[in-house]
Amino acid sequence: MIEELSKQVGETIDLSGFISKKSLKKIERDLIQANIAAEATHYASLALFISFTAAALAFLAAFYLSSDLLSSVASLFAVFALLLLLFLKIPEWRKKSRAEEIERELAIALRSVSIELRANTPFEKTLRNLARAGHGELGSEVKKILGEIELGGKSPPEALKEFADRVDSLLVRRACMQLVFAYEHGLQTEGLKKLADELVSFQKVKSQQYAAQMAFFGLLFISVSCIVPALFAAYVIVGSSFLETTFTPSDVLIAFAIGFPLADAAILYYLKAKTPKVLATQ
Numbered sequence: 387m388i389e390e391l392s393k394q395v396g397e398t399i400d401l402s403g404f405i406s407k408k409s410l411k412k413i414e415r416d417l418i419q420a421n422i423a424a425e426a427t428h429y430a431s432l433a434l435f436i437s438f439t440a441a442a443l444a445f446l447a448a449f450y451l452s453s454d455l456l457s458s459v460a461s462l463f464a465v466f467a468l469l470l471l472l473f474l475k476i477p478e479w480r481k482k483s484r485a486e487e488i489e490r491e492l493a494i495a496l497r498s499v500s501i502e503l504r505a506n507t508p509f510e511k512t513l514r515n516l517a518r519a520g521h522g523e524l525g526s527e528v529k530k531i532l533g534e535i536e537l538g539g540k541s542p543p544e545a546l547k548e549f550a551d552r553v554d555s556l557l558v559r560r561a562c563m564q565l566v567f568a569y570e571h572g573l574q575t576e577g578l579k580k581l582a583d584e585l586v587s588f589q590k591v592k593s594q595q596y597a598a599q600m601a602f603f604g605l606l607f608i609s610v611s612c613i614v615p616a617l618f619a620a621y622v623i624v625g626s627s628f629l630e631t632t633f634t635p636s637d638v639l640i641a642f643a644i645g646f647p648l649a650d651a652a653i654l655y656y657l658k659a660k661t662p663k664v665l666a667t668q
Contacts, residue, residue, distance in 0.1 A: 396428025
């Protein structure tokens with residue numbers, strides 16, 4: 387959807403001139419690594435167009451409600467900056483998530499390739515078997531590599547280099563280097579096996595770190611969902627009876643119906659976002 391919208395807006399209103407060439411190159415690289423099929427100029431135009439439109443609406447709404455020009459202008463700049471930053475961050479978040487998805491399958495894939503190459507299986511056939519085995523996002527990339535080799539006339543090292551450029555991952559680059567080495571030096575696979583072992587160890591460490599975080603945030607979730615609301619309720623009762631603090635029924639309702647549930651949801655969302663891909667469900 388975002389690809390089609392970017393193309394429509396970019397071809398109608400070209401606003402990419404407001405962004406430096408250096409920033410456009412970064413956007414282009416991020417889009418490629420995020421697997422978003424949109425041109426950098428079109429995506430930049432879409433981001434600027436939506437950000438400016440929303441900022442103008444925010445300015446009109448703020449001025450209509452408050453008649454304060456200064457606060458209305460502040461609303462305009464705040465909304466514009468936040469939306470533009472969000473659009474620029476979307477490819478960065480997507481490319482990071484995509485790299486983690488590929489890294490999750492990389493250890494198993496490298497071991498499979500190592501076993502087949504040791505059995506003197508031709509390199510292209512090994513890639514074909516790997517593509518048929520699935521492996522999610524990694525399998526899709528292997529299919530692209532095969533297409534570039536069989537239909538695009540590129541050599542395996544060239545196709546693997548382009549694959550490494552399409553993924554924002556040092557581990558993927560190392561894997562491509564080892565595959566190129568195996569291809570160019572008589573299908574030697576010792577490096578592939580060692581890298582697969584390193585990937586397994588790396589994933590194990592990440593899982594242990596996440597487990598440690600889970601212990602802390604589990605206690606935090608219990609505190610926010612049970613202990614803090616109970617203490618707040620006690621404070622409301624004591625404050626209303628013996629102290630000068632007063633809470634309206636609306637304040638208490640907002641705290642229990644919106645405030646505490648939002649805090650719980652924020653903790654759960656953070657834990658979900660930080661879950662290593664190797665532990666995430668397929």
